Each structure stands twice: as structure tokens, then as C-alpha cells.
Amino acid sequence: MLTAIIASILTFFTVVANGVFQSQREKRRDALMVKNRELDIEDRIANRDAGIKASEHFAERIVGKIDENTEISVKAFDTANNVNDKIATVAVQANEHAVSSMDGVMIELANLKKMVADLARRRA
Numbered sequence: 570m571l572t573a574i575i576a577s578i579l580t581f582f583t584v585v586a587n588g589v590f591q592s593q594r595e596k597r598r599d600a601l602m603v604k605n606r607e608l609d610i611e612d613r614i615a616n617r618d619a620g621i622k623a624s625e626h627f628a629e630r631i632v633g634k635i636d637e638n639t640e641i642s643v644k645a646f647d648t649a650n651n652v653n654d655k656i657a658t659v660a661v662q663a664n665e666h667a668v669s670s671m672d673g674v675m676i677e678l679a680n681l682k683k684m685v686a687d688l689a690r691r692r693a
């Protein structure tokens with residue numbers, strides 16, 4: 570009988586101890602779950618911030634490239650305008666030379682025509 574009472578008491582303490590240990594395990598598990606969620610949230614925030622920084626860096630690079638290309642385009646247009654001005658100048662000079670040369674040719678032709686007419690009169 571004493572043995573049965575001791576066995577019952579030991580069984581009772583074992584059940585209580587298992588319940589306490591089970592409760593502690595569940596509390597630790599819950600605390601770990603909460604901590605894991607907090608860490609997960611922190612990781613997500615860090616990744617989001619890193620993504621935002623990467624996006625900002627990428628946007629800055631794109632804006633820099635656009636500015637660089639705009640500057641190159643402006644220089645190219647300036648160079649093209651310079652070349653066009655030079656071509657226009659050369660064209661004007663070539664036109665003036667052609668006109669003056671044509672005038673000279675016409676004068677020479679008139680002189681030759683006059684000489685031929687004079688020669689024809691002398692022979693006639």
C-alpha cells in the first residue's frame with residue numbers, strides 16, 4: 570500500500586514535471602518563433618533598404634549616362650554647326666570664284682570673237 574502511494578505520488582510528480590517542462594519548451598519555442606519573426610522582419614527591411622539603395626544607385630547611373638550622352642550630343646551638334654558654317658563659307662567663296670572666272674571667260678570669249686571678226690574683215 571505504501572508502495573502504491575509512493576508510486577502514485579511519483580507518477581503525479583512526473584506528470585506535473587512533464588507538464589512544467591512541456592510548458593517551458595512551448596514558451597521557449599514561442600519566444601524563438603517571435604525572435605525569428607523579428608529577425609525575418611529586420612532582414613526584409615534590410616533587403617528592402619538595400620534594394621532601394623541599389624535602385625537609387627542604378628537611377629543615378631542612368632541619369633549620369635543621360636547627362637553624359639546629352640553633353641556628347643551637344644558637342645556633336647556644335648561640331649556639325651561649325652562644319653556647316655565652314656561648308657557655307659567655302660560654297661560662297663567657290664560661287665564668287667566661279668562668277669569671277671565666268672566673267673573672265675566671257676571677256677576672253679568676247680575678245681576672241683572680236684579677233685575672229687577682225688580677222689574675217691581683214692580677209693574679206
